[in-house]
Amino acid sequence: MFRKIWTLLSIVVMCTLVAGGLWAAGQAEEEAVGPGLEAPDEFDWRAFEGETVVASFPSHVAYDAAVELIPEFEELTGINVELDQVAYMRLNDAQLLEMSKPRGDYDLIAAVVMWKLEYAEPGLVRPLAPFFDEEGLTMPGYDFDDLVDAYVENTGMVGGDKPYLGGEGAELYGVPLGAETSLLGYRADLFEEHGIDVPQTYDELVEVSRYFAEEVDGIYGLAMRGASGHQATHSWLMHASPFGASVFDENWEPTVASDESIATLEFMQKMIEYGPPGMTGFDQDGQFNAFLQGDTAMYLDASVIAGPARDPDRSQIVDEVAFARHPEGPASALSQTGGFGLMIPSNAQNPEAAFLLMQWLTSPEIERRAAMKGAGPVRYSTMEDPEMQQMFPEYVVLREQVDYATPDWRPIIPEWGEINQEIGIGVNEVLTGAKEPREAMEEVEPRIRSIMEEAGYYD
Amino acid sequence: MPSVSTRSSVTPWLFLTPAFVVIALILLYPVFSGVRLSFFSYSMRDFAVGADPTFVGLDNFRHLFASPHFRNSIRVTLTFVGSVVALEMVVGLALALLMEDEKLKGLRLFRTLFVLPIMIAPVVVGLVWRFMYHPSYGILNYFLQTLGADPVMWLSDPGMALPSIIIADVWQWTPFVFLIVLAGLQSVPKDLTEAGIVDGCSYLQNLFHIKLPMIGSVLLVAAILRLIDAFRALVVIFVMTYGGPGVSTEVLSLHLYKTAFTAQRLGRASAVAVILLGILLILSATLAIRTLRSERR
Incomplete structure (x- = not known):
């Protein structure tokens, strides 16, 4: 009897080992094809290896596209990304609930622009300037100024000329993704x-x-x-x-x-x-x-x-x-201006890793690849790219239009x-x-x- | 050693205790904290930042009764509840009377078909009717246009939206009344109605003097259950019109939802809930008293 069980166990263990080996080989092959971004030597992509980022995202074309690309981010950084993707009408309650706890489950949230004051004024989300200022955190080639100004002001700026606008005294709380x-x-x-x-x-x-x-x-x-x-x-x-x-x-x-x-x-x-x-x-x-x-x-x-x-x-x-x-x-x-912006909750457990994901998702190259999957661009360079314009003729018009987009159309x-x-x-x-x-x-x-x-x- | 009589008087209470504790925890506590919250000003934002609710006394209620939207939602609710319950009772009773005869062919099939609408989830009912009412692609306007009539703006015309919702609710809940009334009719002893016929009663005399008085308490139960349910109706209206056009279909429960989750005034929403609870309590108490009385008889 024992002998039989022993044999059975050995077979199971061997099968698992073989299957695991084959899977690992497959992974290695995928890695050889290369992740989306080539990491320059000076930037340490793996600084937060092993950490987990929990993201609260809506079901929205821009986020669906982003979600498809996220495995490459995990590959590149060794950061594990868990997604909580729900219909956008249900995001607000879930996010408020998580952010009201001493230690929240969310590290990165996508918020509809209308909620930014609700989140930023009582300090539920973090200002992003300290992240961008910290040495070694901002990824190379990110080019913040390339993000459409009106989108940045609409999704991210709080406390300027008006409470919900940029200007003197304003702070940045969010970065646009899925803005329009x-x-x-x-x-x-x-x-x-x-x-x-x-x-x-x-x-x-x-x-x-x-x-x-x-x-x-x-x-x-x-x-x-x-x-x-x-x-x-x-x-x-x-x-x-x-x-x-x-x-x-x-x-x-x-x-x-x-x-x-x-x-x-x-x-x-x-x-x-x-x-x-x-x-x-x-x-x-x-x-x-x-x-x-x-x-x-x-x-x-x-x-x-x-x-x-x-x-x-x-x-x-x-x-x-x-x-x-x-x-x-x-x-x-x-x-008009509207849509979503990415923010980092004050009670996030892995804010730096979340900041890395935030940048990666809104970086020029990932944006172009997400655009191929139907996401609307939030960067001037994507809209101006002749190759992209060839594929998406509306980018020509969109590029002209964003100069007329106002963040002050809705209080x-x-x-x-x-x-x-x-x-x-x-x-x-x-x-x-x-x-x-x-x-x-x-x-x-x-x-x-x-x-x-x-x-x-x-x- | 306790006497037999003491033991027997304590034991039932001991057995009841767990049930009392569970009910107190899951039922009474939320109700009490809801009533308590109706005297406070509290928002989702206060909740998120951990701020305490501010006591405002009866302000929430005062504000509600001064608000034209709240008064409108009371009016809409009463129109909705009154219409659906009256229609469902009349149609349900008529259908039950038609289907009462056991010898009818295909009776079982019809009964099963009639009951189907109750089984469908309210969200699905709302969506299906929304598609049927669609101004351009809906099947109802398709038929109207085939007959040469003008299309009707079922859900976007302020005068039509409430009747359209009433139709959907009647479609879904008439079978419920039908089932209860049918069961009641079948419990009426056959010899009574047969004796009536022998004495020369017409169908109507038989109906009004024998059958209806016999099933009076059943009809009452059906009506009160429907009343209670209709007061709480939310999902179908939420999906079909979300209270529009204007506020012409904004029932009390939807007003409550919007106060809590759009305006984020949890205290004021609790006040709406307390008023709704009050109305429902009166209805349920009536039901309980009537049922007890008829049982005693």
């Missing part, structure tokens, strides 16, 4: 067929929308979000900058019932009139589908649509879509979540025709004021 601005997407085939020029101003945008809706059978004007709450607020804010409207004046007094804001809403009412049926209930998916299934001639919103537009599973217009700059409004040609203050809802209800009521623009906004304004008053902005 707005672009005009249009159906090149339809525009050519009808001999129409791509709209460069909001007036032309209205006229072209009207033309398609009224003159072309089965095609509507512009795909826009309109659903009550965040979606409607997003649309209104994105058009508000070109019309010169804003949520607050310089004293934090709400100005959503200003003439500029009313003009913005009147423009949006026209877009509803010339848009596909049911647009007042569209969230981002509804908006994407309306454009990608060929219902509308145009799309004006986040640049992240470039990826899905090229995906034959999601898009019927793969070969017909083209991009142009966000049209210029009566007041400005500014476009990122801790009270924003509630204000966002209030504005979005009012805007949606205007779009569905339940209320007139001025009537709706004059009801919203005092509600915003009372939220701000309660938060102590007027003391």
